[in-house]
Amino acid sequence: MDKDEGPPIPLRVVVVDGDLTSIAALARMLKSCIPDVQIVAGVGYARDAILSLPDWQADICFINIDLPRGGGFDVADSLAGSRTKTVFLTTGNNIANVSVKYPSAKFLTKPLSIEDIRCAVDGAMQSE
Numbered sequence: 001m002d003k004d005e006g007p008p009i010p011l012r013v014v015v016v017d018g019d020l021t022s023i024a025a026l027a028r029m030l031k032s033c034i035p036d037v038q039i040v041a042g043v044g045y046a047r048d049a050i051l052s053l054p055d056w057q058a059d060i061c062f063i064n065i066d067l068p069r070g071g072g073f074d075v076a077d078s079l080a081g082s083r084t085k086t087v088f089l090t091t092g093n094n095i096a097n098v099s100v101k102y103p104s105a106k107f108l109t110k111p112l113s114i115e116d117i118r119c120a121v122d123g124a125m126q127s128e
Contacts, residue, residue: 010038011121014056016049016075017042017064017089026062026089026112033114034121046070050078057084060124062108064089065098073101085124 011034015023023042030037040056043049046067053061053075061084065072076086088098088107098107106120106127 010036011125012038012040012057012059014040014049014053014058014061014084015042016044016046016061016067016072018044018066018068019064020044022064022089022110026117029112029114029117030121033118044068046072046074049075053078053084054082059083060085060087060121062087062089066090076102076105085127087120087124 013030015026017023017026020042023044027039027042030039040058041052043052044067047070061075061079063072063075063086065088067075072088076088079086086102086105088102088105090098090107090109092109095107095109098105106124108116108120
């Protein structure tokens with residue numbers, strides 16, 4: 001007899017992006033490609049994210065590199081030592097900055113695609 005594993009544990013996600021439309025669009029795309037995703041929060045400012053991320057206990061944090069009132073790198077740095085995985089969002093102009101400062105980072109270039117999101121999530125969750 002198979003042991004009942006119970007319901008799947010949702011993937012807890014936070015999106016940090018200065019554009020509320022982008023937050024909503026990414027949340028919709030995540031829900032369409034990952035059945036057990038829980039969007040814990042969408043936040044527009046680096047400072048707000050830095051202060052609240054420890055309480056949210058996210059599995060993955062999607063961070064736009066260019067944020068109002070502080071940068072995405074500050075948010076990523078605040079996650080150092082936590083279990084939260086980081087996926088950077090960029091328009092493509094900052095990929096070199098990401099790859100130098102965070103050589104093992106996952107990143108997505110805008111405009112986003114569902115396949116790219118799925119690959120980034122899979123890669124982030126498999127990384128140490």
